Amino acid sequence: MTSGAPAFTSRLRSTASFCLAAIACGVFSPAALGAASRDSAHAYEGGFTISGDRMTPDQRFTARVRVLGAKISHSGQYDMPVTFSLDVGGTRFEPFGADNSSIAGNLNDGGGARDFILPDKYEGGTAVSINATAWRRNTSNGVVTWQNYRSVNTNGSSQQVLTLRDGDLVPAIPGFLGQDSIEAMVRDYVDPVTRQVHLHEDEVIYLVELGSTDLASAAADFQDLVVLVTLAKDEACFQEADEPRNLTVTFD
Numbered sequence: 001m002t003s004g005a006p007a008f009t010s011r012l013r014s015t016a017s018f019c020l021a022a023i024a025c026g027v028f029s030p031a032a033l034g035a036a037s038r039d040s041a042h043a044y045e046g047g048f049t050i051s052g053d054r055m056t057p058d059q060r061f062t063a064r065v066r067v068l069g070a071k072i073s074h075s076g077q078y079d080m081p082v083t084f085s086l087d088v089g090g091t092r093f094e095p096f097g098a099d100n101s102s103i104a105g106n107l108n109d110g111g112g113a114r115d116f117i118l119p120d121k122y123e124g125g126t127a128v129s130i131n132a133t134a135w136r137r138n139t140s141n142g143v144v145t146w147q148n149y150r151s152v153n154t155n156g157s158s159q160q161v162l163t164l165r166d167g168d169l170v171p172a173i174p175g176f177l178g179q180d181s182i183e184a185m186v187r188d189y190v191d192p193v194t195r196q197v198h199l200h201e202d203e204v205i206y207l208v209e210l211g212s213t214d215l216a217s218a219a220a221d222f223q224d225l226v227v228l229v230t231l232a233k234d235e236a237c238f239q240e241a242d243e244p245r246n247l248t249v250t251f252d
């Protein structure tokens with residue numbers, strides 16, 4: 001887990017698998033589940049840096065962004081809408097509704113994970129960052145309006161952002177006001193015994209805190225928006241379902 005950490009680089013092993021259109025990119029390998037580190041299952045052969053919070057792949061890439069969930073309440077009175085956008089180089093994507101539309105773009109709706117796959121490939125050195133906004137309700141004379149409560153992005157270095165990579169321990173932070181914890185929200189990517197995160201080397205999970213800037217507060221539960229970013233060589237690599245990442249899977 002890092003926050004505002006110096007730049008570091010992840011390099012894939014030379015044994016990274018290749019993706020051919022007719023071959024699944026994510027080949028499930030039970031033996032790999034116990035490995036300390038996993039190669040790319042998405043045929044992305046490069047590495048990436050995270051400088052501050054900003055992700056920069058070093059080879060030509062495409063990516064899938066998977067919103068794992070959003071959980072934030074205004075003092076237990078109502079669920080605050082959370083909106084999202086993605087910047088790739090100079091291009092902005094708003095795949096789940098406009099990020100300035102508190103209602104149409106709301107991700108804090110109790111819905112499940114949702115995916116967006118970039119429609120193009122980008123050259124190495126192109127930065128990938130996410131933007132998240134929580135919205136506060138104002139009621140005046142019976143008329144409800146929504147105003148930006150807080151926006152956080154991963155383009156720089158923010159104390160409101162934590163990153164998880166393969167092998168990191170999930171922060172033991174309870175969800176505020178009975179909300180799901182971080183661990184519950186990333187449960188498909190965590191060994192429930194060791195609480196280690198299981199990701200491929202081409203992946204990172206962003207944990208975003210939108211409610212409080214007092215990180216000692218119980219309100220700072222870092223699951224106001226939870227997003228998994230996966231790099232790939234080609235969008236065809238996302239056609240196959242991901243293999244299980246936690247160790248609760250059983251085999252016949």
Ligand SMILES: [Ca+2]
Pocket residue numbers: 071072073175176179211221222223224
């Ligand atoms: Ca929360």
